[in-house]
Amino acid sequence: MITLRVNGTAHELDDVPPQMPLLWILRDRLGLTGTKYGCGTGLCGACTVLLDGKEAARSCLLTAESVGARAVTTIEGLAPDGGHALQRAWAAHAVPQCGYCQAGQIVQAAAFLQATPKPTPDDVDAWMSGNLCRCGTYPRIRAAILEAAADLAAGSPR
Amino acid sequence: MSPNQLSRRGFLGGLAAAGGFVLALPRAAGAPLRALTADSPDELWQAHLFLALASDGAVTIVAHRSEMGTGIRTTLPMVLADEMEADWARVTVAQALGDDRYGSQNTDGSRSIRESFTPMRRIGATARWMLEAAAAERWGVPRGECKAAQHQVLHAASGRSLGFGELAAAAAKIAPPAAEQVTLKKRSEWRLIGKEGAPIADLQGIVTGAALFGADVRLPGMLTAVIARPPVVGGMVKNYADAAALAVPGVTRVIRMPDGRTPPGFRPLGGVAVLARDTWSALQGRRQLTVEWTDGPNGDYDSAAYREQLLDSVRKPGRVVRQRGDAGAAHAAAKAAGSRLLEAEFHLPHLAHASMEPPCAVARVGSEGCEVWAPTQNPQAARDEVAAALDLPQEKVKINVTLLGGGFGRKSKPDFVVEAALLAREAGAPVRVQWTREDDLRHDYYHAVAAMRFQAALGADGMPAAWLQSSAFPPIGSTFDAAARAGSNGEIGLGFSDLPFDLPQLRVENGEAPSKVRIGWLRSVCNVFHAFGVQTFADECAHAAGRDPLEYQLALLGAPRVWDPEAEGFRFGNYGESLARHPWDVGRLRATLERAAQESGWGRKLPAGRGLGLAAHRSFCGYVAAVAEVEAGANGAMIVHRVDVAADCGQIVNPDRVRAQMEGAVLFGISLTRFGAITAKAGRIEQSNFHDYPIARMSDCPRDVRVHLIDSEAEPTGVGETGLPPVAPALGNAWFAATGKRVRELPFGG
Numbered sequence: 001m002i003t004l005r006v007n008g009t010a011h012e013l014d015d016v017p018p019q020m021p022l023l024w025i026l027r028d029r030l031g032l033t034g035t036k037y038g039c040g041t042g043l044c045g046a047c048t049v050l051l052d053g054k055e056a057a058r059s060c061l062l063t064a065e066s067v068g069a070r071a072v073t074t075i076e077g078l079a080p081d082g083g084h085a086l087q088r089a090w091a092a093h094a095v096p097q098c099g100y101c102q103a104g105q106i107v108q109a110a111a112f113l114q115a116t117p118k119p120t121p122d123d124v125d126a127w128m129s130g131n132l133c134r135c136g137t138y139p140r141i142r143a144a145i146l147e148a149a150a151d152l153a154a155g156s157p158r
Numbered sequence: 159m160s161p162n163q164l165s166r167r168g169f170l171g172g173l174a175a176a177g178g179f180v181l182a183l184p185r186a187a188g189a190p191l192r193a194l195t196a197d198s199p200d201e202l203w204q205a206h207l208f209l210a211l212a213s214d215g216a217v218t219i220v221a222h223r224s225e226m227g228t229g230i231r232t233t234l235p236m237v238l239a240d241e242m243e244a245d246w247a248r249v250t251v252a253q254a255l256g257d258d259r260y261g262s263q264n265t266d267g268s269r270s271i272r273e274s275f276t277p278m279r280r281i282g283a284t285a286r287w288m289l290e291a292a293a294a295e296r297w298g299v300p301r302g303e304c305k306a307a308q309h310q311v312l313h314a315a316s317g318r319s320l321g322f323g324e325l326a327a328a329a330a331k332i333a334p335p336a337a338e339q340v341t342l343k344k345r346s347e348w349r350l351i352g353k354e355g356a357p358i359a360d361l362q363g364i365v366t367g368a369a370l371f372g373a374d375v376r377l378p379g380m381l382t383a384v385i386a387r388p389p390v391v392g393g394m395v396k397n398y399a400d401a402a403a404l405a406v407p408g409v410t411r412v413i414r415m416p417d418g419r420t421p422p423g424f425r426p427l428g429g430v431a432v433l434a435r436d437t438w439s440a441l442q443g444r445r446q447l448t449v450e451w452t453d454g455p456n457g458d459y460d461s462a463a464y465r466e467q468l469l470d471s472v473r474k475p476g477r478v479v480r481q482r483g484d485a486g487a488a489h490a491a492a493k494a495a496g497s498r499l500l501e502a503e504f505h506l507p508h509l510a511h512a513s514m515e516p517p518c519a520v521a522r523v524g525s526e527g528c529e530v531w532a533p534t535q536n537p538q539a540a541r542d543e544v545a546a547a548l549d550l551p552q553e554k555v556k557i558n559v560t561l562l563g564g565g566f567g568r569k570s571k572p573d574f575v576v577e578a579a580l581l582a583r584e585a586g587a588p589v590r591v592q593w594t595r596e597d598d599l600r601h602d603y604y605h606a607v608a609a610m611r612f613q614a615a616l617g618a619d620g621m622p623a624a625w626l627q628s629s630a631f632p633p634i635g636s637t638f639d640a641a642a643r644a645g646s647n648g649e650i651g652l653g654f655s656d657l658p659f660d661l662p663q664l665r666v667e668n669g670e671a672p673s674k675v676r677i678g679w680l681r682s683v684c685n686v687f688h689a690f691g692v693q694t695f696a697d698e699c700a701h702a703a704g705r706d707p708l709e710y711q712l713a714l715l716g717a718p719r720v721w722d723p724e725a726e727g728f729r730f731g732n733y734g735e736s737l738a739r740h741p742w743d744v745g746r747l748r749a750t751l752e753r754a755a756q757e758s759g760w761g762r763k764l765p766a767g768r769g770l771g772l773a774a775h776r777s778f779c780g781y782v783a784a785v786a787e788v789e790a791g792a793n794g795a796m797i798v799h800r801v802d803v804a805a806d807c808g809q810i811v812n813p814d815r816v817r818a819q820m821e822g823a824v825l826f827g828i829s830l831t832r833f834g835a836i837t838a839k840a841g842r843i844e845q846s847n848f849h850d851y852p853i854a855r856m857s858d859c860p861r862d863v864r865v866h867l868i869d870s871e872a873e874p875t876g877v878g879e880t881g882l883p884p885v886a887p888a889l890g891n892a893w894f895a896a897t898g899k900r901v902r903e904l905p906f907g908g
Contacts, residue, residue, distance in 0.1 A: 017407060020438045028382070028436035033374035034367020036563070037437075038514050039595040043848040046514060075367035082366035090365045091357065094814055097822055098227030099364035100371055100514040100563025121861065129857040132848065134514045134564050135227045136825025137818070138859035 002064045006030060007077025013064075022059040022067055023047045026074060034075035034103045035059055038132065045131030048104040048111075049074050056111035075103035078110060085156055086110055089148035097135035105131045109145050119149050164220060164252060166203040170210055171196060173218075177327035179211040181285050181334075191284045191334040206259045208281050209238060211289075215309060215323030217242075217249045222260035223270040224535050225253075225360065226513075226565035227822070228878045229815030230270050232359040234278055237811060240350040241282025241343055242289075244322065245309040251359045256537025256557035265535040266570040266679060267733065268778040268876025271811055272740075275874050283340045285329075292328035293320050308349075345871065351811050358815075360561060372533030372560040373592070375520040380588040381410060383581050384440045386447055387429035387601050390841035391675050392420050392454035398430050402446035408439025412447070413584050415577070420454075421640040422676050424543045426577045427601060433585055437592055453841050459674035461607070461837035461844075465505055468609035471630035471669030472503070477644060478667050480655045480728045485665035489624035492615030497623060500614045500702055502695050506687045506904045508836035509605035510845070511680055512853060515563020516598040517574035521581070522588035527554025532575045533562035540572035544579040555579075566826075567679035571603050599851050600843040603678025604836055606631040609669075610691040620703025621661070621713060627695075628667035629654055629688065636673035643670040645684070648731040653688035653777055653883060656723045656730055658744050659696075660716025666728075675838065681826060685777040685883040690904065693773035693887035698900065707772060707891065708755050718745025733778050739873055740779035747774055749868060750783035750804040757866050758785035758802035765789075768799065769895025773887035778876025781806040782820070784827075784888040788907075790897050796832055796907025798889065800862035803881060808872040820865040820881040827885025828860075829853040832908040852908070 004011045004025065013029060026032040026049075038046030042058040049059045050073035059072075078084050086106050096102045105128070112119065112127040119127075124142050133141070164170050174180045175196035182194050183206035194203065210218040219235035235251050238244075254260050262273065286306045293311035294301040297318060304311050309322045350356055363369030388394060400412035411433040418428040430449055434440035493499055519532035527550055534540045537557040545552045562569055574591055582589040593601075608631035614622040633649055635642035645668045647655070655666045680686070700710035720741045723730040732740060751774045754760075760770060767789050774783035787800040803820045810816050833852040837844045845851040890901035901907075 015407075017438065017442070019442075020436075024436055024438040027374075028376075028438070031376060032367075033371075033376070036371075036515070037373065037592075038516075039848055041595075041847055041849070044514070044595075075365075078366075082362060087365045091361055094358055094361070094818065096227075096358065096361060096364045097229075097818055098225075098514070098562060098564045099360060099369055100561075102364050103367045106365060125857045125859075129855040132514065132853055132855060134512055134566070134826075134829075134853055136822035136854070136859075138825060138854075138856045139821050139863045140818075142856065142859070 004064060004067060004072060005069070006032065006072045007074060016064055018065060019063055022049065022062040022064060022072065025064060026059060032074050032076055036100055036103060038101065045108055046101050046104040048107045048131065050107055050111055054111060054114045056108045075107055078107065084110065085148040085151045086144065089144040089151065092147065093140045093144040095137050095140040095144050097137055101131065101133045105133065105141055113149055113152065117149065118153060119146065121146065164254065173210050173212050177213045179326040179330040181209040181281065182206060183208065183281065190336060191281065193288065193330045193332065193334060195330055206261070209285055211322055211326045213323050213326045215248055215321055217244045218252050219249055220254050221251050222254040222263050224265040224559050224562055224565070226265065226535060226562035226569065228819060229358055229812055230265065232356060233812040233815060234270065234274055236350045236356050237275060237278040238282040240348055241279045242285045243306040243308060246350060246356055248309060253559050256541045256559065258538065263536065263538055264570060266567060268879045269734065271874045272735065272779065272876060275811065279342050280337065280340065283342050284334055287335050287340050288329045288332045289322060289325050291332045292325045296320065296328060352809065352813065354813055356812065370560050371515055371563045372531065373515050373518045373563065375531040375560060375590065377520060377522060377588040380520065380590055381433045381435060381585055382437045382440045382590045382592055383431045383433045384444045384592055384594065385415060385429045385431040385577060386444055386449050387427045387597065388418065388451050389600070390453040390457045391422060391427065392418065392456045393451050394428060395430060396450040396452050398447060398449040400447060403432050403443040406439060406443040406446055408436060409434045409443035411585055413581060415580065421636065421638050423638050424539060424571050424573050425547065426573045426580070431581055433581065433589065456674045457841035459838040459841045461839070464607065468607065468630050468671055469503055469505065471671055472609045472611040472628040474669060476628050476630070476667035476669035478665060479650050480664065480666040480726060482726055483663040485624045485626055485663040488663035489613060489615050489626055492623045498616040498702060500616065500698060502612050502698060502902055504610040504691045504902045506608050506690060508607045508675070509680055509830055509834045510599050510602045510836050510851060511566040511568035512599065512851060513564025513566055513568055516593040516595055517569065518590065518592050519575040519578040520588060520590045521578035523548065523579065523583040527556065528579050529556045529558070530575055530579060531558045531560055533560050533569055534572055534575060535562065535565045535570040536572060540575040543572050543576050547576045548579055548583060566681045568602065571678055595848070596846045599845050599847065603637065603676040605680035605686065606677050606684070608687040610687065612691060612695040614699055616699065616703055620705055622699060624663040625659065625661050626665045627654070627691070628669055629691070630669035630671045631684065631687070632671045632673035632677050634677050634679065637676050637678060643672050644668055647729040649684045651731045652684035653692065653775055654684065655728055656742060657692060658721065658742065658747065658776070659714040674841070682777060682879040682882040685775065686830065686886070689773065689775040689883035690886045690890070693775065693884065694890050694902065697771065697891040697894065708751065708760055711751060711772070711774065712748055715744050715748050718748055733876065735779055740875065742776065746781045746806050747776055750774055750781045750806050753804035753866055753868060754783040754785045754802050757804065757864060760785060767896060769892045771888045771891025771893065771895055773884040773891060775883040777883050778880045780808065780875030780877065780880035782881050782884050784884040786888040786892040788889060788892040788896055794907060796889065796893060798828055798860045800860050802864045802866065804866045804868060805881060806868040806870055807877050807880060808870050808874045810867055811874060813867060816867060816877050817865040819877050821863050823881030824863050824885055825854050825859060827882055827889065828858055831886045831889045831904055831906065832858065833905050835905050
């Protein structure tokens with residue numbers, strides 16, 4: 001039996017193999033499929049989640065044991081109504097193309113803006129270069145993050 | 159099986175029974191549109207269903223093409239809604255099953271808007287006509303006095319109005335007008351077509367994680383399978399041991415797949431599948447599987463040796479595809495006369511699609527047949543292949559199309575769908591097949607490796623007095639015919655045989671190349687290497703002639719004109735379009751070059767170490783030019799500072815999605831220029847994940863990507879692939895301008 005705290009809910013799970021990554025627990029056991037599989041080796045960022053609401057982590061490399069008591073936030077739990085400043089900026093810039101990587105991008109950006117509330121474009125490049133997008137939405141991701149940062153700095157709700 | 163919601167038994171039937179208006183195009187060719195009621199005969203319910211209006215005013219529009227990132231699930235319904243005068247905020251998009259009644263659903267070849275723009279307009283305009291007629295009847299006034307506008311019909315003289323919902327039941331009883339009675343809206347009357355601001359249909363689901371991709375489908379009692387496939391195409395399982403795999407907790411079955419076929423076609427590759435209650439257990443089980451393989455004749459595939467074979471092929475005389483004048487004799491004469499001669503050889507590797515969502519599919523098989531949920535670009539091909547593999551009639555196979563996490567051509571081949579169907583039947587339970595990234599990169603339908611050779615003799619004016627070009631690449635036809643070695647006219651017509659240069663002496667040849675892996679369509683297909691060769695060599699000629707590349711390219715193109723490639727005696731596919739509808743217009747290509755040059759400040763002074771390069775290309779009936787600004791960074795890496803793209807895609811339906819496709823093409827082009835290479839050794843693909851098959855990252859993305867759309871009322875052209883071909887040659891030409899080093903092999907500057 002393990003206990004995982006995900007999006008504010010404690011889940012008690014039986015029979016989880018000890019090395020099973022958080023990614024597959026989320027997707028196959030909890031039905032939280034917003035967090036995506038892209039490479040399984042931490043190279044693409046599609047599986048990014050937040051730990052304790054602020055630290056971006058690749059869930060494909062994280063076992064339940066290593067998560068321990070830390071709170072996990074997935075894209076589904078980022079904002080109850082999908083109204084996080086980043087989600088609003090993503091809509092304003094019509095960022096997604098196929099959309100598959102976007103949850104990981106947004107969650108990574110959420111961690112980034114907490115650590116770097118006033119980012120420069122160089123900061124964006126440094127923080128976001130672990131998140132791949134094959135459709136090539138990077139110009140809009142960059143613009144959306146900078147806009148969300150400005151929005152938050154101006155006192156908008158998260 | 160769950161009922162098809164777009165049927166009499168499903169949502170649409172219920173809607174029709176409740177006084178809604180369902181407009182359908184019957185299956186028979188040329189048949190007029192029909193309004194359906196709950197008691198319409200069965201054959202009408204088997205129609206091409208596109209539009210439903212409920213009595214509360216809710217509109218449902220069917221998207222019959224697959225969404226893989228182009229925005230087609232937004233754009234096609236937008237066209238219908240605009241003509242209907244429906245309020246976009248009240249439109250819901252429903253995804254069509256794979257079904258012949260929708261005509262071709264193959265979302266491939268940048269065809270969706272080209273094929274469906276006018277039909278979607280007609281359906282919308284017909285609905286508008288019927289709503290106006292229903293209002294006219296209600297008010298007892300001539301139809302011509304009633305005008306639909308934004309979800310209601312107005313009678314200006316009396317100031318009366320009726321909402322679309324209030325008119326639905328009456329409109330359903332109106333006889334649909336003949337095609338000639340229906341007037342399409344004027345361009346000036348469009349509210350959505352060509353306008354900014356229609357939100358992407360799936361946007362909110364995507365940014366909240368709720369959107370359903372193929373990988374996200376979960377059924378009760380479902381097992382997940384991963385498959386160990388033969389490492390060499392045509393290889394087979396010699397023997398295998400599964401005890402250790404079956405001992406992994408969670409693993410329920412190990413199933414040997416039917417052997418792959420030669421040629422492979424769309425059938426699975428074979429191998430051994432491990433089924434488990436979750437993905438992780440299946441992956442652990444596969445690691446414990448021991449399989450011994452036979453390799454077959456492709457076990458000798460070695461990319462280094464094959465490179466030499468391809469180059470040999472283009473050095474030898476090949477099949478002459480096109481000849482203007484006697485270019486060989488003209489070249490020899492120029493050589494004898496001491497003209498400046500240029501010769502260049504090119505090599506570009508195989509590429510993998512590497513969509514962010516690797517192939518995956520869910521299937522269940524029961525007494526009623528097989529039902530599939532899959533991210534497929536081609537649900538009809540998926541249905542056909544599943545039916546054949548399971549020996550079921552086609553009507554017993556139902557293909558639900560999910561969102562695609564990228565496609566780029568990979569997901570038009572339904573081998574992975576067939577895998578799920580075969581395993582679901584064998585396991586007696588719903589089965590989800592998940593490809594890992596390693597599976598995806600090692601077992602793709604690869605973009606063809608290619609070699610090209612160009613020769614030119616420059617006259618006294620610096621222009622080529624003779625231009626000879628040859629290409630060799632394993633053709634896509636080899637996936638379906640093991641003996642195919644020559645490029646088809648269709649493939650050579652992707653930007654090679656239709657060389658638009660206004661030169662007196664031209665020759666285009668194709669050399670043979672055997673296939674050793676599965677070859678398939680990848681975004682822009684042969685245009686990728688053809689444009690790279692032609693546009694790089696043109697730049698080489700410009701520099702050799704001491705002329706500005708822009709001015710030289712315009713001189714090569716010659717005067718603005720529409721030309722007929724077929725007048726020179728070769729078959730030109732023109733992307734499946736007639737030249738009357740989609741002419742080859744040199745003036746439009748010139749205009750994109752001029753626009754890109756102007757917007758990018760061609761000729762401007764640059765910081766030291768930087769260079770500008772340009773390229774232009776027609777593909778999928780559209781015209782795109784790119785100007786790139788690059789710099790040589792540390793360790794020979796190419797830094798791309800800025801790319802300007804000018805695109806003439808005819809009438810633009812959804813400008814923001816066109817811009818997005820062009821931006822995406824810039825990044826896809828940077829990926830294949832700087833990083834992309836799939837290679838084989840002993841028949842085995844050497845790459846396995848993003849560490850050895852990198853794609854562009856945010857840090858590789860130019861700070862400045864500018865898309866300039868040319869306003870046009872011409873027929874809409876392809877968009878999804880059209881932006882890609884000029885990117886790589888523009889980058890290579892910019893690299894030459896920056897460093898003096900010519901790029902003739904990709905990848906380069908990674």
